[in-house]
Amino acid sequence: MAAEKIVQSMAEIDAADGAVRCSGAWTVRGIARLEQRLPAFPWPAGNDLVIDCSAISSFDTSGAWVLHRTVRLLERQGRNVQTRGLRPEFGALLQLVAARATTSRPAAAAAPGVLAGIGHWAWHGMHGLFDMLAFVGESAVALLRSVLQPHRIRWRPILRNLQTAGFEALPITGLLSFLMGIVIAYQGADQLQRFGANIFIADLVGLSMLRELAPLLTAIIVAGRSGSAYAAQIGTMKVTEEIDALRTIGIGTQELLVLPKMIALIIALPLLTVYCDVTGLLGGMLMARSKLDVSFDVFINRLGDAISLSSFLTGVAKAPVFAAIIALVGCFQGLQVSGSADSVGRQTTVSVVQSIFLVIVADALFSVVFNWLKI
């Protein structure tokens, strides 16, 4: 049957009696041989040229591209070319290819210079900072509203967050601060032994742990553990459109997702810090006894003289600030997730890096302020 023959044939182009006729399958499978023949094809003479496409049996993007390119080439030679008989669906594809085809290859964009790179970086950084500030402002307003209307506070998620971010973090934070106490005492023991100042190991371990290391170490562990979890949880909810669904049924994300996490962490981190103070001192005591023969009694007695209440409180006072930083950065980065699941991983990493960086910056600022206040 004639129709079957056309369907099965390869792409063809023939010229006869001043007209050009295309036939067969103008598809990626059948077009290669035709494309090789086209440069040497004997186009009929004359300005007006009609290409009859009514016998094209199938047509895909490759066929459309070859036809479009051929017509453009002929037009550039000054000819008036008309295609006719193309099926409507093939015509639509040809139009689509024509619309997308560029007349000439655009010049490659010059690689951005160093200055442009710095500009881009600064611009994005500034936008990120403004977004973060807006988020902190919204959170502060939501917190204030909750304080003024305590019935709005959602205690159940706060307690659940207290358990996951606080209670369940006890083993890892305790172990690490215990080891930190051992390391400090071990490093200090050699130096103190040289001067016969063994007893001052309590000053060294006590001051460094209570004022600096316990709050900082705890905050870093919690940032890696809970801050990342906040970003991942909120980010996943963003990807699955749960956040959007919450907002459309009248629930604000601050009240439901951010505040319970922030309040729980503000309660949990100071408690964890005190716990780490204790385990750190225990580690120091153990090492003092084994390396410097400083007994537990002597160590504790010296600790009472060396550490003032203000030293203890300055360490604990930093913890709520660190907690707010970790919770806000984690939640903010979770809400920055957009599109697909890989964005969740990216923003989670960013949340950990940013929160640890900001905690250390805040710690440095605390040191300056406490020094200035002579605390």
Add this chain to the structure above:
Amino acid sequence: MSFVEVSGFAKSYGGNTVFEDINFVLARGEFVTLLGPSGCGKSTLLRCLAGLVSLDAGQFRVEGEDITYAVPQKRGIGMVFQSYALFPNMTVSQNIAFGLKMQKLAAKVVASKVAEAIELVELGGKERAYPAALSGGQRQRVALARSLVVEPRILLLDEPLSALDARIRRSLRQQILDIQRRLDLTTIFVTHDQEEALTLSDRIFVMDRGRIVQQGSAETVYTRPANEAVARFMGNYNLLGPQESRLLLGLDIDGHLAIRPEVIRLFAADDVTPGLIPATVMHSQLLGNVVRYQVEAKGVALQIDCLNRRAADLLSDGNRVMLHIAPEDLQEIAP
């Protein structure tokens, strides 16, 4: 005063315009569908109406109240998503009740409203099931109940049936329509499926490249497409350019002629009735109750849809036939 007024909506990302110059008004209880191909901006427009995406320009009023800059939770607009967006750690009842509980309503009121919503979407017996244990259609009904239970002023449906199989899609489509009619709820439905749009809508807004190119009743949009884009999208129209119109029908026109595939009638090849056009069947496609033929007549390719009545009537590739196209079925449309 119209119930919903949208004027001058525009949104772009960077230099890319998503949509612009969007204007429409809706009456209370109207069911409107935003129909268009993927990427035409319809879902973004819906998210702007919900307040989930900010607008670059425009004004949005509901019952005379300007809510252009209101946060989503203060708009009184419910939304159902294609991905269901159910809370996986909550049961069906808890999912539906969550919005009410957050409003601090009394437990009795919450329970009664949840029971009503469950009955409305016919999910009785599934109250304690978790979303993971439900089928796609059931999950979407939970999502619908969750958005309806807070009594929104407007309901937005973002391709809610796209992820479902054909049979469930048809039954849920009817259920959505029944609920919408019962609650007299103003509804905006987004889809790229012409059949859904035609069966559900009081009015259809056809979108193309970020603009509403036609709005009207289902019948008007289907039978009187405003331009080539609508014709292509709405019903596999045969679109004839000036040359093709001259070749096939002997008509001299400047624009395009649109002919619906189901209005072209086929006759036997030996029929000598005046006005018939000889043609050859190039290809046929069985679509169930309809057979779609690609034919060639006078060098012009046409698509024809016929009812699949009897197997003996089916034409084969290469068969010769005669065509009849009634003059009243020819529509001149803008490019």
